[in-house]
Amino acid sequence: MNKSLREKIVEQGNLPAHIAIIMDGNGRWAKANNLPRVAGHVEGINSVREIVQVCGEIGVSYLTLYTFSNENWKRPQKEVSAIMKLLLSTIKKEVGNLNKNNVRLSTIGNINDLPDNSRQGILEGIEVTKNNTGLNLILALNYSSRQELLMAVQRIADKILSGEMNSNQISEAIFSRELYTVDIPDPDLLIRTGGESRISNFLLWQLAYTEFFLTDIHWPDFREEDLLNSIIDYQGRQRRFGQIEEQVSA
């Protein structure tokens, strides 16, 4: 519990409603600590637990975690299978805690291609927490933003071919409705840990006006105080959405 930072955030008022996080640096954290890579993912779970808890407590509405990308399948088979097992064991272990904290679990990405038991565990977690009204915790799993965009294009093309709509009806709102994020507002704040400065095929459409916070801290070391500092940094910015300063501060 970090009272003074939390109080500062509450006083400021403009809390980001949706925070998205690229959790990077687990492998390097493990290496720096002379541990196998998987130990970085295991410790990363402790960061996930703490960040979910804090987001729920301070009133963030949506938290999207880039948990497993479509490209992550290319990692050594041993690591992929360890991450899948970790995912399942974490969800099983934490679902009671999520419920207690009124957290609603959901996913973006193609979960059909996950191993059966991991997919089943996730679907159960989604079912058990579906009536919760606090933080929406969204796990990006087997997620690729380019694939998501292509899927939206295909769906719209099918609707045009079947005569359900005309091409001149395609708008940003119509297009957004075909994305995984249909019921989710665009992120206000994107955090990337681990010192890299790239988007890595994450929410390419949805991040159009999102504020970025990049930090060298590796994900297993990213905890409450780091999150609160990133929010304070966000609160100090002026979001102009393409307009000039005088227009947005008027």
Ligand code: FPP
């Ligand atoms: C990036 O670090 C991390 C991942 C690809 C996996 C993240 C997954 C977890 C923390 C488990 C998530 C579980 C739940 C329930 C959310 P990296 O391995 O790319 O690190 P490196 O860049 O230092 O090698």
